[in-house]
Amino acid sequence: MKKFLLTVFALSANLLAESYKVDTIKTPLEIAPEIGGLAFNPSGELVVVTRRSGIQIAKTAKDPNGFQWRSFSDDSLHNPCGVQVISDSEMFISQMAELTKVSDTDKDGIADSYELISNEFGLSGNYHETNYILPDKKGGWYIAVGTASHNGPTFYHTQGEYKHNGRRGRNFAAVKWKGWVMHIDAKGKITPFAKGFRMHNGMGMSPDGKIFAGDNQGDWRGTSPIYHVQKDKFYGHPSALVWDEKFVKEVSDNPLFYYINNMKQYEKDRTPAAIELPQGMICNSPGEIIFDTKGNFGPFKGQAFVGDIAGPRIVRLMFEEVDGVMQGACIKFVEKKVRTGNNRLVFSPKGDELYVGQTVRGWGKPSEGIQRISFNGEMPDSIQKVELTQEGFHITFTKEKSPQDLANIANYAVQSYHYPSTHKYGSKPMDRKNIQITKVDVGSDKKSVLIHVNSLQTKRLYQIDVKNTLASCLDQARAIYKINRLQPGTVVKEVKIEKAEPATVKLSKGKDKVTVTVDGKLFTEFIQGPNKPCLYPVNGPNQENLTRHYPFKKGVKNEKPDHPWHTGIYFTFGKINDIDFWNTRTGKDKYIKNVDLQTDGSKILAHNQWIHNDKKVLSDITEITFSADSKKRFIDYKVTLNADTKDLVFGDTKEGMMAIRMDPSFKVSGQGATVLNSSGTSGKGVWGKEAKWVSYNNIQGSVISIMDHPKNLRHPSRWHARDYGLCATNPFGQNSYTKKKLAKDPFTLKKGQQITFQYRFAFHKETNDKDSINKLYNSWTQK
Known part of the structure; x- marks a missing residue:
């Protein structure tokens, strides 16, 4: 089994603070640093290809403000997307319209020759048609020719043949x-190589000659x-297939x-990704x-990096070959x-610095320029690699x-899901499942573990989370593995669906609370909390805590002491006759x-009264x-709810009504929920x-589902x-919820009237x- 690792662009704060330094390189004020290509020439100078400011060359320095710049060419290029430097006076640049050799023939440091190598890949005038080049190490190139976007037009006069049936689709x-990915030989002859790409704005070649290309969600x-x-x-x-003569002739002229x-034929025909990068x-x-290739950039020799154009990050990809895939x-x-x-990356000649060329063309916050990431020799605390085994990972x-x-099974969690490929734009992760970890074997090196799981399937992503004390020092604690093939000899286990067994619910009433147990274990308690009745705590089927402890307990790890009126599970509202029963901070x-x-x-059965200034405003039967x-x-x-003292006007506010404040593990921001x-x-x-x-x-696989009954007023809520x-x-x-796009619509409950609301909280481990x-x-x- 051949193995190597690919690293994709996105660095963590801890990793940088300990092992890497990021500098922002000062560029000349007169240039627009929209970077389309980066490279080093044989003299060790940084070559910078820009969108509108030609080709700039810099003698680098330790001081990011001390680079010595000179112009190699002031001529604006047509959206350059790649560069290969041959010598101090020669380079090849892929422009939107052509592959060009740019030379300084009289050796005065200024380009004076622009030679067309190939323009046979066509040009429609659409902004989206990027062309990245990857040298083939034989004097030729692979060129990634991007598709056009529906967000921009095509010109009436195009370079190369135009097909009306190629104008379909997003x-x-x-x-x-x-x-397509095309191959151009040293003489400029172009031949098809691979097809079916969208916007493959970057490629790379592994040390053993394998070609990789990224592509964009869409x-x-x-x-x-x-x-x-x-x-x-x-x-x-499929859009690329209009230029596949065999497909058009034998299958369809409308791919x-x-x-x-x-879609079944589509899944059979397409080659799946080696790695998928979860969006967001x-x-x-x-x-x-x-x-x-030099191993001077930390413990990642043989790995690669890829820039995230629409995010401030670099992501590491750990590739391995399994069963030939x-x-x-x-x-x-x-x-x-x-x-x-x-957008563009290049290592320094020594290999201990990574230069990052940046440009944003409408897919994120404006950003352009050059940054440098330097390794200081300090070993980062990282997940170095993840490999598939017959047992798991x-x-x-x-x-x-x-x-x-390492041995604590509670320090790991595994989920699996997949991203379907359809004509629609992007997808959410689908069919998310919680995978049972059955065993953890610790390596003798004290740096490795084998995680045994009860289910491995192809065509799925496996999200592996390192948790608790084991994750406390890691720069990143989550890896996502894409399975295309199982290791030979893997026993595909039949996943048995365990039937739910009956459970005994028992309620025990105390002086001022009710304790609820399931098969003798605590489920929850009904108590008079600060300013209102509530259910706290709430435990799940495996006795996992599901509600925040604050304000009942203070100083609990990972909990923030915010919103003290968020107490377990509770019912209240923030604007009844302009009285805020939601934010009951004082309670007086x-x-x-x-x-x-x-x-x-x-x-x-609980009878509750809603009090304001020592007078009852309303009551409820819960x-x-x-x-x-x-x-x-x-x-x-x-x-x-009973309007037993006066008319009740329920105003328009976001603060209400049937609520739960969940355990911090359910935070979507920061906790991965x-x-x-x-x-x-x-x-x-x-x-x-x-x-x-x-x-x-x-x-961890726990799910909390909150449900609004169809009989409720204004359902769906x-x-x-x-x-x-x-x-x-x-x-x-x-x-309040539509940012004032919809008019306020208060509701009045007349004195003597009642209104009933019904809700369900389901705590489970079903697929979410x-x-x-x-x-x-x-x-x-439907009961």
């Missing part, structure tokens, strides 16, 4: 060889891939519609790939210490760890108190029913949206669903996707 190939790209490029293979974007209507988590837009893992390497726009760290920490003038508490089998089996826990709230609603919206986008349910999933762990469903905030949560939802609402 990204298209109206002129020849768009969406149509036919669920997330950004890194491909192992091989001759005549199809890489999944886009052909594959939309034949690892990398958003990969650029140039470069390998560390390339695959492997990705992990962030540097993040936020570099700017966005990381072998993880090697760069530094020794405590054998006890407004609070909800329990005045009667009873139990009936598995049900709590019924809370508990149910469970061996795999799930349920809490059903039924709250009847995910959130999804019934409409398929995920992440921060769920906030303020209408939905039947909202469901959170932490990296809007959701005060934050990424830090608060989730509340609220029917009264349409103006629409199908699974809809089944749980329907099983509740």
